[in-house]
Amino acid sequence: MLYAQRAELIMQQLQLQSTVKVVELRQLLGVSADTVRRDLKAMEQDGLIKYVHGGACLPESILSFQNFTGREIINSDLKREASRKALAYIKEGDVIALNSGTTNTVLSQELVSLDKEFTVVTNNYAAINILMQSRHIHLIAIGGEMDPLERSTFGATCEQEFGRYYPDIAFLSINAVNCEDGFTDFRFHEIGNIQLLAKISKRTIAVMDSSKLGKCSKKKVLCSTEVDTVLMDDHVSEEVRLKYKKQGIVIA
Numbered sequence: 001m002l003y004a005q006r007a008e009l010i011m012q013q014l015q016l017q018s019t020v021k022v023v024e025l026r027q028l029l030g031v032s033a034d035t036v037r038r039d040l041k042a043m044e045q046d047g048l049i050k051y052v053h054g055g056a057c058l059p060e061s062i063l064s065f066q067n068f069t070g071r072e073i074i075n076s077d078l079k080r081e082a083s084r085k086a087l088a089y090i091k092e093g094d095v096i097a098l099n100s101g102t103t104n105t106v107l108s109q110e111l112v113s114l115d116k117e118f119t120v121v122t123n124n125y126a127a128i129n130i131l132m133q134s135r136h137i138h139l140i141a142i143g144g145e146m147d148p149l150e151r152s153t154f155g156a157t158c159e160q161e162f163g164r165y166y167p168d169i170a171f172l173s174i175n176a177v178n179c180e181d182g183f184t185d186f187r188f189h190e191i192g193n194i195q196l197l198a199k200i201s202k203r204t205i206a207v208m209d210s211s212k213l214g215k216c217s218k219k220k221v222l223c224s225t226e227v228d229t230v231l232m233d234d235h236v237s238e239e240v241r242l243k244y245k246k247q248g249i250v251i252a
Contacts, residue, residue, distance in 0.1 A: 001029060006039050007048070012129060014049065014058050021055040076106065078209035081233035083107035085252060086171055086207055090118060094168040097197050098122040100152030100190055101173025103207050105130070111137065121165050123158050123193060126151040140165075147189055154189035159196050170201035172227070174208060176215035179247040182224045184217035191221050198226045210235040213244075213251075224248040 006029050013020045013028065025036045044051040050059040083106050090096060096111075098104045100123055108127035111120065112134040120131055123142040131139050144158025172194055175185040183206065185191060198204045206227050213236065230244075230251045241251045 001031070003039060003042070006031070006035075007043055008129070010039065010043065010056070011048065012126070014056065019055060019057040025055075078211065078233040078235065079103045079106045079207075080110070082207050082209055082231050083110045085231045086110070086205065087114060089169060089203075089205065090114065090116065091168070092116045093118060095119045095121065095165060097162070097165065097167035097170040097201055098124050098127055099170070099172055099193050099197060100124045100126075100147075100150050100154075100187070101175075103209065104171060104173040107171060107173075107207055121162070121167060123153040123162070124151070125153070150187060150190070152190070154193065159192050162193060162196055163200065165200070167197065167201040169203045169205060170197040172197060172204065172206045174206050174212075174221060176212050176217040177206070177208065177230065177249065178214050178216055179224075179244060179249070181216045181220060182249075183222040183227060184215075184219060185221045186218040188219060191219060194221050198222055204228050206230045209233055213240070 009029060010020065010025060013025070022033050022036050026033050029036065040049060040051045040056045043049045047059070049056045079102065083103065086107055087110060096118060098108065098120060104124050105126045108130040112131060114136065117136050119138040119140065121140045121142060122128060123144065125141070128139065128141050131137050142153055142158055142161045144153035144161070145155040146153055174183045174194065175187070177183050185194065204227050208230060210232050213232065225248050227249070230249060232251050236251055244251055
């Protein structure tokens with residue numbers, strides 16, 4: 001495994017758990033502890049990480065940016081809680097579609113734990129790197145123009161490839177939802193994918209942490225009636241759930 005490949009895996013681990021230890025990385029990468037330390041020092045020189053005794057963490061300069069890496073860390077526990085609820089909806093042999101987004105990257109970690117055979121179709125390359133670890137998942141990577149910040153593909157080719165499938169479930173990572181505006185997002189490149197997957201899938205499920213509730217992002221993506229269920233963490237009161245249900249938005 002080359003240094004660039006090891007660095008990518010190290011960054012993935014940091015995105016998911018904020019800090020990593022040398023002993024953990026040694027086992028993950030299959031190299032010596034000295035090699036891990038050299039990699040961490042090189043990554044620190046490049047400004048990617050902060051090298052600390054026994055391991056590494058993300059520097060404050062990276063945590064402050066609202067790009068993919070920063071968003072993945074924010075509310076990661078809530079995202080994982082919502083993602084775990086998705087597992088109950090998946091049946092043996094299902095075709096699952098995942099769009100880009102940090103929540104679906106966390107969801108992919110949970111999917112690899114399932115002892116079921118199913119197919120995942122996705123343009124989310126951060127998720128692809130995780131899903132490849134499962135021997136039960138038939139993984140289909142959707143091509144197209146690459147968005148390096150979102151670690152995903154988009155554009156006409158991407159939508160054409162997605163359009164060849166009829167997923168049993170589309171798990172959608174969306175930026176915001178409220179009763180008046182429905183579902184909104186700031187990722188203009190991703191909006192076409194979201195709308196297409198909601199249209200062609202038998203069931204559309206938004207997976208969102210509760211911090212996105214009551215918010216409005218940059219552009220309308222879907223109406224409340226275009227999403228069957230919203231999976232969120234349990235930090236949503238029954239009163240709020242009933243309010244949204246009256247508007248056609250079911251929060252589970």
